[in-house]
Amino acid sequence: MSNPSQSTDDQAKTLRDLSSIDINTTAGNSLQATNVYAITSGKGGVGKTAVVANLAYNLAAMGKRVLILDADLGLANIDVVFGLSPLYNLNHFFSGEHELQDILVEGPHGIQILPAGSGVQNFIKLDARQKMRLLDGLDAMHNHFDFVLIDTEAGISENVTYFNTAAQEILVVTTPDPTAITDAYALMKLLSTQFHEKKFNLVVNQIRNEDEALDVYRKLTMVANRYLDISIDYLGSIPEDRQMIDAIRKQRVISEIYPSSKITQSFNELASRLCSEPAKTSPKGNLQFFWKKLLNMRG
Numbered sequence: 001m002s003n004p005s006q007s008t009d010d011q012a013k014t015l016r017d018l019s020s021i022d023i024n025t026t027a028g029n030s031l032q033a034t035n036v037y038a039i040t041s042g043k044g045g046v047g048k049t050a051v052v053a054n055l056a057y058n059l060a061a062m063g064k065r066v067l068i069l070d071a072d073l074g075l076a077n078i079d080v081v082f083g084l085s086p087l088y089n090l091n092h093f094f095s096g097e098h099e100l101q102d103i104l105v106e107g108p109h110g111i112q113i114l115p116a117g118s119g120v121q122n123f124i125k126l127d128a129r130q131k132m133r134l135l136d137g138l139d140a141m142h143n144h145f146d147f148v149l150i151d152t153e154a155g156i157s158e159n160v161t162y163f164n165t166a167a168q169e170i171l172v173v174t175t176p177d178p179t180a181i182t183d184a185y186a187l188m189k190l191l192s193t194q195f196h197e198k199k200f201n202l203v204v205n206q207i208r209n210e211d212e213a214l215d216v217y218r219k220l221t222m223v224a225n226r227y228l229d230i231s232i233d234y235l236g237s238i239p240e241d242r243q244m245i246d247a248i249r250k251q252r253v254i255s256e257i258y259p260s261s262k263i264t265q266s267f268n269e270l271a272s273r274l275c276s277e278p279a280k281t282s283p284k285g286n287l288q289f290f291w292k293k294l295l296n297m298r299g
Contacts, residue, residue: 033279036148036289037201038071038167041174042183044154047205048173050244050254052151053081054264057255058271060109064146067112071163072153073126076116082107083251084115091117093137094130100137108256112145125158131287135166138289147274148289155183156190164191166288168280171201171235174220176212185220192230201233203270206240213237236270239263 039055041048049072056066070078070090079086088103105113126134138148152163164170170191174184184202191197202220204213217234224230241263247254255264283291 032144032146033281034145034148034290035274035277035279036150036166036168037171037274038150038152038164038169039171039173040152040160040164040187041154041172041180042156042185042187043180046154046173046175046177046180047238047244048154049077049081049151050248051173051203051205051238051267052149053078053253054255054267055271055274056111056147056149057108057253058264058268059147059274060111061255062271062275064275065110065112065144067114067145067148068107069114069148069150069163070116071150071159073116073159075153078113078151079105079115080251081248081253082111082113084113086113086115089115089117094126094133100141108253126162131162131166135287135289135291139291150289156187160187161191161195165195165197168284168288169201170197170199171203173203173205174216175204175206176208176216181216181219185223188220188224188230188232189228192228198230199233200230201235203235204237207237208240210237235273236266238266238270 039048039052052068056068060066068078070076072078073090076089084105084107086103086105088098090103092098093100093103100114103114105115107113148167150163150167152160154160172184172188174180188197188200191200202217204216207213213236214234217232221232224232239262241254241261243258243261244254244263247257250257254261255267258264
């Protein structure tokens with residue numbers, strides 16, 4: 001018969017040995033942290049999807065492995081921005097017809113995209129089982145990414161709040177338009193008061209000059225400091241550019257067809273800013289993308 005005290009000592013020794021292992025040198029860096037950003041907005045028409053596409057393009061051009069999850073499950077368009085025609089989409093995954101690996105499509109610079117269906121109402125409101133299946137599906141993927149960018153739908157629907165709370169970081173896109181600023185604040189207020197989100201990142205799109213962007217940031221932080229217990233980090237701005245319309249019509253990202261433009265430089269600076277941010281190695285909650293990996297990293 002085994003000695004219980006000896007068994008306990010052996011378990012303690014095993015735990016100490018495991019704790020001494022450098023996770024960065026195990027399993028071929030398979031436990032490297034993945035930066036998961038939900039890119040969201042309080043209202044439509046602020047250029048959120050264009051920000052996602054161009055940010056992904058510039059991150060990939062820097063050698064980062066990027067996955068875009070199109071989370072606008074009823075009005076998907078990230079594949080259209082890249083000029084892609086996927087055979088399958090997330091509707092096929094949620095219906096059980098295909099796994100996530102089967103619906104991945106590749107964009108420029110090796111960007112991987114999980115496209116959503118357009119004009120299909122079946123999954124515009126995910127139930128608990130579908131949410132958990134998506135979490136498990138992403139955790140089980142053999143592909144490893146440096147960045148996952150989630151393009152949420154606009155507004156404050158249940159899917160929007162889910163994807164924002166499941167991401168490590170929330171990046172709010174707004175414009176200097178007063179209604180866009182008001183709706184951006186409403187989204188942050190909802191996520192803060194009902195879902196206990198305390199940290200937000202801000203990008204101001206379609207600006208005429210940097211002072212205009214900083215004024216938007218000042219307005220939001222002033223109201224947030226007065227009424228909410230949150231922090232807002234200003235990540236940068238994107239100038240208004242008529243070439244963006246041309247790029248959308250050509251179904252290509254502006255960073256690809258106008259690499260020397262001022263707007264491309266802004267996206268490149270934004271990508272560099274995200275690369276310089278330290279990766280989180282602990283989950284902010286149980287229902288979070290790649291939370292199993294983060295729990296492993298935390299030991």
